[in-house]
Amino acid sequence: MVYIDAVHYEQDEYGNEYIARMKWTNYLTTQATDECTKRQMIDFISKNPNCTKTKYYRYGRWAAGEDVRVVDNRYLRTDANNIKADNLGSLPRY
Template identity: 70%
Template sequence: MKGGPWFMVYIDAVHYEKNIYGFEVISHLKWTNTLSQPATNICTKSELIDFINKNPNSTKTKYYNSWKGWVVGEDVRVVDNSYLRTDSNNIKADNLGSLPRF
């Protein structure tokens, strides 16, 4: 993943799997460095967590609006080195808004 002060990573889709307790958790994400096109790169959740820890403030969600095209969403942050969230609380669970599934 390219990141750092000159690159932004945009996530536009997530893949969930059930963990050993039967809860759905994010396993993979689709990402790109380009706001104007759909994401085609895929990484694991742990790869993205490592990336965000090394490149703070470099990852956002994005969504497609039929009138405006691709629109920047929220900042993605890591909680407890295990969860990805877009809101500001520290709940220990994934929350990337309502990104589509793949």
């Protein structure tokens, strides 16, 4: 399983924020140190569906979040709708 626990946003030429990078790990109980681009994560999930989740550090421990899925080979989402925009819950920014 791959767990994403932080995201980095950048701005496009119109001032809109978008996910550029994220931190991930294969372990639920440790903070992520590996980093990849959004495109790399989309490619990984497309080849390995149902193996990526968010995770959160709350009340002194790590907890698994929701499944992460790809919409239109362009967006990463944690919810089950097909809205064409990124949505990775409330992951912290870095």
